[in-house]
Amino acid sequence: MSGTSKLFQDIDSQYGDKISTMSEESKMLVGLPYLANTEHLIRARVKARRLQNEYNKTQPTSVLDDTTSGAALAEGQNLMSEDRKRLLSQLLELPPSQVAKVEIEPPLYVDYGTNIKPEGAFYANYNTTILDCSEVRxxxxxxxxxxxxxxxxxxxxxxxxxKQGLERSLPVSIGRDTWVGGGTIIMAGVSIGKGCTIGAGSVVTKNIPDWSVAAGTPCKVMRTLTEQERA
Structure with missing residues (x-):
């Protein structure tokens, strides 16, 4: 039995006879089998699609023109225009203050958006996809x-x-000061520690401990940062 299958089995056992009283969204968020095509979840995904489509059509900040001074250019490197900040706040259902340090280059693709939880500064380059059926921290x-x-x-x-139309989901967490290289895929249930570097093109199927340099398919730890390399 794979680690994920064992985890699902443990989750099923944990909730037991409570399952029949739970909403499909509640089941989704804890890793139980759930039906994604209920009215509530469909509406939530459609709302997210509309907001992400608006977000992906936005323009960056308007400071970049021929007359802009070097100092103003440096200050305006954050390409999150007011439209982008507003739409991202709506998509993630977070107050503007909580997304103030979040920069995501369009296009961005999500399932719900509301389960994405940035804990401070976060930058994502083009074409980020987050299927957030569970919490993504x-x-x-x-x-x-x-x-x-x-x-x-x-x-x-x-x-x-x-065949019954059931799906599953598991949370993902990424610790502070971690850099995830381009083209990386992070699978359900994975936790990546703080201060890690994940090499481009990796497929992360298992947890990665703090301060790791890891890469590959599947992703494996290559080395651990020295004390001098940590912050």
Whole structure:
């Protein structure tokens, strides 16, 4: 039995006879089998699609013109225009103050948006995909290269379960000051520690401890940062 299958089995056992009283969204957020095509979840995804489509059409800050001084250019490097900040606040359902240090280059793709939890400064380059059927926690100072994908959503290996239309999901967390290289895929249930570097093109299927330099498919720890390299 794989680690994920064992985790799902443990979750099923933990909730037992409570499952029948839970909403599909509640099941989704704790890793139980759930039906994604209920009215509430469909409406939530449609709302997210509309907001992300608006976000992806926005223009960057308007400071970049031929007459702008060097100092103003340096100050305006943050490409989050007021439209982008407003739409991101709505998409993540977070107050503007909580997304003030978040920079995400369009295009951005999400399932719900509301389960993405930045804990401070966060930068993501082009074409970020976050399937946030579960909580995605992003520590202060996390950086994404282009084409990074986080897949919280998954399916059971049981064909019977899939034919019933059931899906599964597990949370993902990334610790502070971690850099995720371009083209990396982070799978459901993964926790990446603080101060890590994940090499471009990696597929992260298991937890990565603090201060690790890791890469590969599947992603493996190559070395641990020395005390002098940590902050």
């Amino acid at each position: 992003l520590g202060d100072g996390v950086l994404f290269g282009p084409n990074v994908s986080i897949y919280c959503g998954t399916h059971s290996v049981s064909v019977k379960e899939r």
